[in-house]
Amino acid sequence: MLGVHFGAGNIGRGFIGKLLSEANYRTCFVDVNEEIIRLLNEKESYQVFYAEEEKRSFTITNVYGINSATNPDDVVEAIASANIVTTAVGTNILPIIAKLIARGLVKRVEENNQPLNIIACENAIGGTDILKKAILSELDGEYHEKVLEMVGFPNAAVDRIVPNQTQENPLDVMVEPFFEWVVEKKAIKGAVPPIEGIHYVDNLNAYIERKLYTVNTGHAVTAYLGYLEGKKTVQEALEDSEIRNAVYKALRETGKLMVDKYDFDQQAHEAYIEKIIGRFTNPFIIDDVTRVARNPIKKLGYNERLISPARQLLERDIYPEGLLVGIKAALHYNFEGDEEAVELQRKIKEQGVQKALAEISGIEEDSPIVVGCL
Numbered sequence: 558m559l560g561v562h563f564g565a566g567n568i569g570r571g572f573i574g575k576l577l578s579e580a581n582y583r584t585c586f587v588d589v590n591e592e593i594i595r596l597l598n599e600k601e602s603y604q605v606f607y608a609e610e611e612k613r614s615f616t617i618t619n620v621y622g623i624n625s626a627t628n629p630d631d632v633v634e635a636i637a638s639a640n641i642v643t644t645a646v647g648t649n650i651l652p653i654i655a656k657l658i659a660r661g662l663v664k665r666v667e668e669n670n671q672p673l674n675i676i677a678c679e680n681a682i683g684g685t686d687i688l689k690k691a692i693l694s695e696l697d698g699e700y701h702e703k704v705l706e707m708v709g710f711p712n713a714a715v716d717r718i719v720p721n722q723t724q725e726n727p728l729d730v731m732v733e734p735f736f737e738w739v740v741e742k743k744a745i746k747g748a749v750p751p752i753e754g755i756h757y758v759d760n761l762n763a764y765i766e767r768k769l770y771t772v773n774t775g776h777a778v779t780a781y782l783g784y785l786e787g788k789k790t791v792q793e794a795l796e797d798s799e800i801r802n803a804v805y806k807a808l809r810e811t812g813k814l815m816v817d818k819y820d821f822d823q824q825a826h827e828a829y830i831e832k833i834i835g836r837f838t839n840p841f842i843i844d845d846v847t848r849v850a851r852n853p854i855k856k857l858g859y860n861e862r863l864i865s866p867a868r869q870l871l872e873r874d875i876y877p878e879g880l881l882v883g884i885k886a887a888l889h890y891n892f893e894g895d896e897e898a899v900e901l902q903r904k905i906k907e908q909g910v911q912k913a914l915a916e917i918s919g920i921e922e923d924s925p926i927v928v929g930c931l
């Protein structure tokens with residue numbers, strides 16, 4: 558079985574690649590990072606370490622790489638014969654990789670009539686839908702029907718904290734022991750991929766919203782407030798009681814939304830929050846606030862971890878005071894090493910906070926969310 562995975566980065570190698578390898582797939586990593594691809598082809602394996610006292614380690618074998626910038630035809634070939642295609646490149650990159658996937662699907666339709674599932678493993682509501690739309694827009698109309706008949710596009714939620722790496726071997730990756738990979742069952746074409754660790758569900762929305770608006774909302778509030786207070790890591794930020802209280806306040810708000818919207822058990826949700834704070838403060842992980850705060854323009858989007866729960870709470874007549882603290886902090890994020898942070902500050906300087914936030918978040922300038930940030 559061949560698994561083609563786009564993005565040989567932290568989640569690609571530390572999570573998806575590990576599960577594919579353990580499920581006996583030969584894993585083809587597609588990336589534009591020449592050094593990583595060269596090393597994958599040279600070593601054909603790497604190690605995953607768990608960030609824990611025991612430091613369990615796992616050898617991931619049967620892997621190789623293709624540089625899609627220099628060898629696009631090899632990627633097309635791989636997609637034509639793949640048994641599964643997954644991605645972890647960042648939501649903004651999905652339209653870029655869609656071009657090659659579309660070429661691969663054209664070849665596949667002509668040569669191989671086996672069903673295929675394509676799963677985007679990104680932090681986004683409807684991540685695979687975004688990829689599917691981009692792929693269809695790259696395909697001539699004559700291929701749409703055949704591709705939609707043969708190819709499943711299930712959405713997914715993925716959860717595992719994988720910080721930036723400092724391993725001696727650049728292929729090796731340290732990950733937290735916890736993981737969750739939830740996939741929308743009804744969108745699968747053919748047999749469900751036999752990957753131990755995937756949890757197939759009918760109601761993905763509840764899982765993805767609970768994950769994004771708890772893990773990622775909590776992370777974002779920690780990182781943006783931490784950055785403002787000069788903290789280097791998530792762990793350091795959460796040692797500050799004011800930041801910790803602010804994070805809890807935001808998570809109590811999103812918790813209220815989740816319990817109301819999806820009928821989650823209140824106490825179980827509180828335990829879920831506690832578990833997540835425990836994961837954030839894992840002493841074996843060093844997670845820079847600048848990783849977690851990355852791409853602030855994306856993170857201030859309409860369906861994203863700060864604005865979406867705030868909007869949904871307002872619709873229920875609940876003023877999202879704690880989330881607004883996080884949104885305001887995000888608007889101050891000015892890390893020069895992050896292109897979106899630089900762009901965000903340029904927009905705010907040119908247009909003012911009100912217009913800039915309304916444009917980035919897609920909400921009205923007179924919305925209480927925008928006004929609350931002035």
Ligand SMILES: NC(=O)c1ccc[n+]([C@@H]2O[C@H](COP(=O)([O-])OP(=O)(O)OC[C@H]3O[C@@H](n4cnc5c(N)ncnc54)[C@H](O)[C@@H]3O)[C@@H](O)[C@H]2O)c1
Pocket residue numbers: 563564565566567568569587588589590625645646647648650653654678679680715716717718719720
């Ligand atoms: N790291 C985490 O804790 C975590 C957890 C859950 C989900 N995610 C999500 O997974 C995705 C990837 O995050 P990450 O932390 O692994 O980032 P990362 O930067 O470590 O990895 C992304 C990889 O994509 C590659 N890439 C960029 N452009 C490409 C292109 N055109 N074609 C092929 N590859 C390309 C990069 O070279 C890099 O290797 C994001 O959507 C993120 O939100 C991350």
Ligand SMILES: O=P(O)(O)OC[C@@H](O)[C@@H](O)[C@H](O)[C@H](O)CO
Pocket residue numbers: 680715716717718719772773776777848849850851852
């Ligand atoms: O990957 P991002 O930029 O969407 O968000 C940063 C972190 O919150 C994220 O990577 C978490 O570590 C991850 O989502 C945990 O499952």
